[in-house]
Amino acid sequence: MKMEEFIKAVEGRLQHLKSYSTRKSQELYFELLLEYYQAINKAKQEGKPLALVGVFSPKEIFYAMDIVPLDASFHLTYVGFIGGCEVFKDYLEAAAGYGLPIETCSIHRILIGMVIKEAISPPDFIVGTSHACDGEIKAFETLTDLCQCPDYFLDHPYRADAEGVEYYKREMEGLIQFLEEKTSQKFDFNKLKEVVELSKQATDLYRQINEMRKAVPAPMGSGEFFGILLLYNILVGTPGLVKYFEILRNEIKEQLEKGPTLDRENFRVVFLYSFPFYAMEFFEWMEQEYGVVDVMELMSTFGYTEEEMEPSSPLDTLAKKSFYQPLVSPIVGSTDNFVITALRIARDYRADAAFFGTHIGCKEACATVRIVKDTLRRELGIPTYVIDHDPLVPSVTPPDVIKTKFEGFIEMLEDLKLEQEQ
């Protein structure tokens, strides 16, 4: 799916929502998404540098330099979610033809396939990071080779201590120097402070929303929330994201006052790790058919810290955020971070069960399954439904298989509930 086709699909989705949605935040979500992709598509025409960037890269630095960042991994997620994962077949074949083994992460294979098939606008430079994911370290080298453009790679430290923060700050200073050289413009730290102020506002609102989601019963269905992480990650540091979060926060507040939108909430579940993006209707189905509600996601969770962002020390605060921001906090460093975060959200959000979407191409997450499952059972007495799948390749675990196994799991959960009540 070429960029122009994808933009048309986003436009179509927006028009649909304008006709049928009753919620302003839903419309605004797609308006912002459309603006983001239009900026990518027009970057060359408007003389703005286009950067292909890793999912964990500090977007604030690009926005402060008026560089257009195309988030490589989340682009695929959006394409799969909006355009359908069937479109990835050609890219997976192109990656196989290039020589990538099928055991490697499908996200990287599809991305490389998209570059081979010229479905992504040629970037002016590439910026990756080494957070948690070994595959990304190498996939970005391949992308650089295929795109024949300069690259910069941020080495993210393992430990979230003072030394780790200082180290990552230096890495970001290196990135700034690289961007100055490639764009021939001087970096403006005052501009970065402004962008980081917006990043702080969005981050504070995101935290508020996560707090509001602790309500029993849940304020809204889970389909409302999975997309927040994606938008936060691609637009953090922009005014549009702050506006979106304000509207969403107010809508949730209003909803909490009115009462839940769902008819029933039989079981509350926390979702750990990767969504099957090809089967998102599963969440609506489990809510409607069984009253099972996803109340929180591991990847939407902030690391446990009371620390607030400090825009007057922008690099310091971004270095700290690189450890506790959603998506990153459970998966950087020790496995303990993953386990402790899973335990914390299951407890705080009063979950009856956990769903663990593994993503079979991700060795880092798959390695934690057993320890997470055992810990949740031991510490909180709650069971875990493990969904082995590939988030972008439906043939690995078709949607019906997820549903059938889920039904078996729910029977067990109902029995467990009965036992506890007796």
Added chain:
Amino acid sequence: MVVDELCMGTRYFWDLVDTTVSPLEGLARRYLSLLCARMRPSEKRFYRIMELVKEFNVDGIIFESIKFCDLYGHEKPLMKKKLEKEGIPVLDIDIEHGGEALGQIRTRIQAFIEMLEGQKS
């Protein structure tokens, strides 16, 4: 086989620890300079392989990677492309720990050797 560049092969003995600096610094430098596929950029490893090719008069390379190792999985096509650009024939084989499919690997190596012989003659 005249030389190897395997994780558990002679690579382990290259570039000994610098004893002129403190022991911990020497060890840190030694481990950080290992040319594993985990390290960036891959050019360093490519240049080392090219040095070995010249030093040991290598006619072809067998690139073996272990299934499910993302690092070598990603590096293989990149390295193969660079080596073939230098005129070095490369046979890539995937193996699994445990030595399965030895017959298949033997057949592929035989075909590769025939190709090398054809090139020489």
